[in-house]
Amino acid sequence: MGIHVVTIDHVNYSADRSWLRALRPDDQNILAGAASRPELVAELSEMIGEGAVGWAVERSETLFERVGWTAPFGDYRMARSVPEAIVLSAVLCLCTGRPVTETLLSEATNAIRHAVPRGLSVEQIMQGLQRTVNNLTAELFAFADRTLPSNRITPAGRQAVSDLLAWLDSLTEILVENFSAERQRWLESAAYVRRDLVESVLDGTIDREPSLERLGYDLSQQHVALILWASDGSEQDPQLLERSAVQLLDQAGCTARLLVFVGPAKLWAWGSRARQAPRRPQAAPDVTDFRVAAGLPAGGIAGFRESHRQAALAERMSRLLPRERRLFDFADLDLPLLMSDDLSRARDFVLRHLGPLSSPDDASAELRSTVQAYLEHARGVGAAAEQLHVAKNTVLYRVRKAEQLLDRSLKEDHLRLQVALHLAETIGAPVLASAEAR
Template sequence: MTEGAPGGMEWSLRIVPGRRWRGAVSGVSGWIRELAPRGRNVLSRAVLPPVQVDRLADRVGAGPVAWAVELAQGMAEHMTTQIPQLAVDGLVQELRKGCEAVALSIVAALAENVEVAPEPPAEALTGAAEAVGRGVGIEHLLQSVQLGHAYAVREILAEAERHLPASDRFAVVGHVSEVLFAIVNQLSAEMTREFSLAHAAWVTSSAAVRMELVQEVLAGKPVAAEHAHRVLGYDLTRRHTALVVWADDLEQADPRRLEAVAEQLLRAGGATGTLILPVGRQRVWAWGSSVRGASVGPLTSTGTPPSGIRVAAGLPESGAEGFASSHGQALDAVRVGMLSRTGRWLFDYAELDLIAMLSTRLDEACRFVHRELGGLAGAGEPATTLRTTLKCYLDTERSLNTTAELLHVARNTVAYRIQRAEQVRGREIEVRRMQLQVALALAEEFGDLVLGEPTTPG
């Protein structure tokens, strides 16, 4: 919807005020409001801003919205399984946002039985620019739209069969088909237009040539250092620290602004050479180099970027292989950053390496956290306070005094909380201490994503 549409949501397909869907049968669409997700805590895994998701939940109910978020996750997984070219950094994140925006739009249109204007959600189109810079063709994008359409139809009709008597299903099939075909037609046309514009701008840019060479280096292909220096203006034989800088939302998505942040951070950290490449509209890849044996300094000492901008950093590594490995580490840190519930702006692989490795399967991480924390995995302020205190206590080598200073509480308060944490956990802190510290770190970083009720395997 655009601003001014019912609910004022700017991320969804625009609803034509007062215009009911042609061919819809009065009363049949009410079953949409009975939808509910199969999993738990699904809304906490939404990738669109919570305020936007909550607006629709206020109008049609939390159940249908959570069902749509779950539908979008399934759509994105189906697309990336069938089209592996889409499962790359930058593009896959935009794909997930687009799927969620479309799924929520579908639920809004069906639940409110209103007509959709030809104006796809902005989040569904940002992947076009990302795809161009990654060498992904328009045929893959259009195929993803068709795959998403087929997946959504199958899931929606399965729900209709569960909720409606046979006498109503024929009308619903027609209604669903008309709504979804309209959305697919709109998306396909607009996606093609966006891709054409982005491609025309990309092929005439120097970034296209540089990205092609960078992709060869990242893939481990032999690239002569002299040739790379001529094309990139960057020395691959030195020591590199890779960054990924991205914007939280479209309003912050100015590649020049992101490039400036990357340049400033790397230079402030001591880099004497930089390579910065835009990857679509919402992120840039960057490397800072120093002479062999030296490293770009800590980024935490270089100030804070503008609000809404996040940074992931890899470890300093040497040579062409280090150029690629540091970038891979930065991408792992990006994944943590996209899921993180903390307010931090910097996601440094040097600090998050263990969390990055353990969070590749978030469902397993959730079960691990519950196994290790026991009652400490509970919701609410008391459990949060105990987890925070216990983590600080363990991180400071079990120093009551240091923990008290860091948390600004009395030493006796820390001692009481540690004793209480052991009681709530059901085990002393020395039992599987390493696992306990890891579980506390995961809980601090991912919050409700791992503290919610774990799903049952299978």
């Protein structure tokens, strides 16, 4: 797929665009959580300023929520990066007249490679671009109204609309050309046929022979499903993804495998055994940048579907968990998944039952781990001390300290307390108390 970098020749550079340099995000730390690659953020910050880049990233989050990009892109980080790249491109154009840079277009191209296998259409691209123009126009008029003298608001707004329409024409031409080329390559590949057949099995369209013979994989066996992906969403060597999947399935004792690429940085995998269920994966792939989500072993076509559904839920849960974690096993995450469908309610639950112990500081974390070990061993001080590698007196001191902070005995309502501790340990910061909440 060729990379095209163009400028908009008919932009009126005599117009005053200095007011756009005053764009600032409401959240001054927004760039730390940007979905775009750091090199893209740095490049655009140098060109148009961190304030304008931060404003674009913040507005793209709003667009992400309004439009719901997750479905066509599947991957949360990739789904967020799409509206972010679009808004960054629009703001770049408004400030400089350039709709894209090579780094920015590379980000968009990578998104297209993810989206094409998931059935994204040109019409969806156009709808997303048009929504962007509509939303940005309203946002820019509101910004101009707050910051410019009354005699400059209308000319500035008209110029912004003119520039955005010119940007829309140029970017549409670039993206449609690249999209068409990528889609043609995908449709011609054998991967498309296998992916299409597997999706038909997963959604229940196909559930019997002889169609399933084309998979070359016996669905009547005991299966375990994996999802492997690159943590940064970047394109990966397909053979490296395959080798990682095979390594994990071999560790699980699988004698047959089914591997399906769902994008340049993502792989669905199944492994099976004839007489007994595969083992759960014990470690992440050797490749540091890869992550893996695993479902529970299950049998037959129903098990093939259910194990994959569980792996997909574990992958979704990975967005809330520490970035250094690399293996996400549904068997370890079923309780947090049950409680985190509504993250605000899960956080309220943790704060309500842990109280002062819900602080994210190290001292509170130490008390939580001690209480959790103490309760898991049925209030056995010796067993808890052995697990934590501390003295028994240390466990007793921490237990008394926790009871003082909670203002109650650990013998009371320990089930809810254990659930809250498990959520705090598994999910971490998103369900712990902020400084304002304490």
